[in-house]
Amino acid sequence: MSPKKRFEFAFPDIGEGLAEGKVLELKVQPGQRVKQGQTLAIVETDKVVADIPSPRDGTLVSFGVKEGEIIEVGRTLAVLELEEPDSGGGEAGMEEERSLVGNLETATSAELPPSREGREAAPAGPPVTAGTTAPGLGQPVAASPVARKLAARQGIDLAAVHGTGPGGRVLRKDIAETAENGRPPAAGRVQPLSTLRRALASNMERSNAIPSAVIHELVPVEELVALRRALNEGRGGEGQVPRLSYLPFFLKFAGLALREYPLLNAAYHPQRQEVEQFGEVNLGVAVDTEEGLAVPVIRRADGLSLPQLQAEVDRLAAAARGRTLRLEELRGGTFTLTNYGAFAGLYARPLILPPQVAILGLGRIHEQPVARGGAWAAVPHLPLSLVFDHRVLDGVYAARFLRRFMDLAARPQELLLL
Structure with a gap:
């Protein structure tokens, strides 16, 4: 009979910058055999609710954490007993195993499937006994x-x-x-705070420490309003292509302006005091969800058409609100837009998402009085708020970028010439 070896499975980093997760449910019992890929636990991270699969075949000896507890990356999640020949490595073999589990994400192309709300009914669990006690006073209640x-x-x-x-x-x-x-x-x-809200709080504290500056502007967009109205004629009915919102236009304007002013399409690494300029324009879009703010990324946005941008916005927003975003869809952003004007507000000072160096806030389009030919006219205007990292960018450079964005917004027909 082959000797059995114990394998400590450490909680892996399944998200960019992830430090911890909350264990929502343990799916197997000690003594139960598990197959590679079988779900061991359901963990809520700062971005998703993910099923954590077993990396090996074996028998579960124990969990290193209880339901409702916070588990840090690298901490033992489960101990498995493997039926494999002993390589003779002893403790060295165990140390090698420990070092590998932290690289679960890069060691396999398998995607960790997100938890589904309203998942299939599982067999009823055992009643709460002395072995499975209910939460004590002051402890979090186990709930989906x-x-x-x-x-x-x-x-x-x-x-x-x-x-x-x-x-x-x-x-x-x-x-x-x-x-x-x-x-x-x-x-x-x-x-x-929930895991997501704690992650947001940590990110906001980091962002608030950036020595940033803000430029507010107001641009007339009557031609944009007219162009969007004309393009949406015949759109939006059953079986027809979706209507265009303003956001695809804003994304297109930003992508083209970033080509000309690449210092805003960058990351700053303060420990090394280095600025990393990116070859691709990957735009993050702030999405409001019931769990908190999510910022999925549209890759190579400057090269997409308006319908393609609209399709990506709709798809990513639905995935963010359904908590089905893939981890790679939250990574690699080079510049962020937040369209708070779709809800309310003219000007704001949105917080930069580190290590990015700028974020553009888009206010509510509204009519402003404009004097024309001795008379007043009501003209739609778009408020803008550009926040930038003053360690990397000077105000004039940032203003020139914003001026280019404004030129495109005021004369969107220029897109036909680019």
Whole structure:
């Protein structure tokens, strides 16, 4: 009989800049055999809810973490017992195994599939016993992401809900039943930030430390409004191509302007005091989701047509709100646009997404009075707010970029000549 060897599986870095994740569910029990690729745990990271697969065949000896706990990258997630011949490496072999698991993402092309809301019903878990205790006082309540959303939306205290999922986990149906039977009063309590919100908070603190400057401008866009209206004639009906929003135009203008002013299409590395200029224009688009802000990336945006840009915006926004974005769709951004004007606001000071060096805020298009031929006319205007890293860029260079963007926005027919 082949000797058995223990293998410590460390939680891998499955997202750019990921430092930790929250364990939502452990999918197997100690003593249970697992196959390579079988889901061991479901972990919420700062970007996605991901299934963490087993890297090897074997038998689960133990988990190094409990449901509801935070696990840091590199910490042991699970210990497996492998039925493989011993290579004779002893402790050295174990150390080699430990060093490999941290490179799970680059060691395989397999994609970690995101968790699906409303996933297929799993077999009912064992009742809560002394071996599977419910959360104690002050500990987070085990609940599915959807259940947490519904509870927050309806003002239901998760601690007062009886969970029917594995290990007493609160499910969506538990929230629905509680709402139907009369919700318990929501007690005032201190609630820890979600994994995503903690990541956002950390990023915002880093961004706020950047010595940045902002330029506000206002550009007339009556020709853009007329062009978009003309292009949308016959679009948007059933079976027809989607209508164009303003965002594809803004993306196109930014991409073309960045070609001429490449210092804004760059990253700054303060530890090395180096500026990295990128050969591609990969534009990040801020998307508001129920879980928080996400910034998916449209690659080589300057080379895409308006319909192609619209299709990418729609696809990535839907994936962000459904938490089905692939990790590579969140990486590699070289410049970011935030279209807060689609909701409200004229001017703002959006925060730069490090290590990028600039971000462009787009305000609400609105009519402004303009004197023409001795009379007043109501003309649509677009407010702009360009925030840039003053360590890398001077104000004149940034203003010239913004001027080029404004020229394109004021005369969008120029796109035909480029």
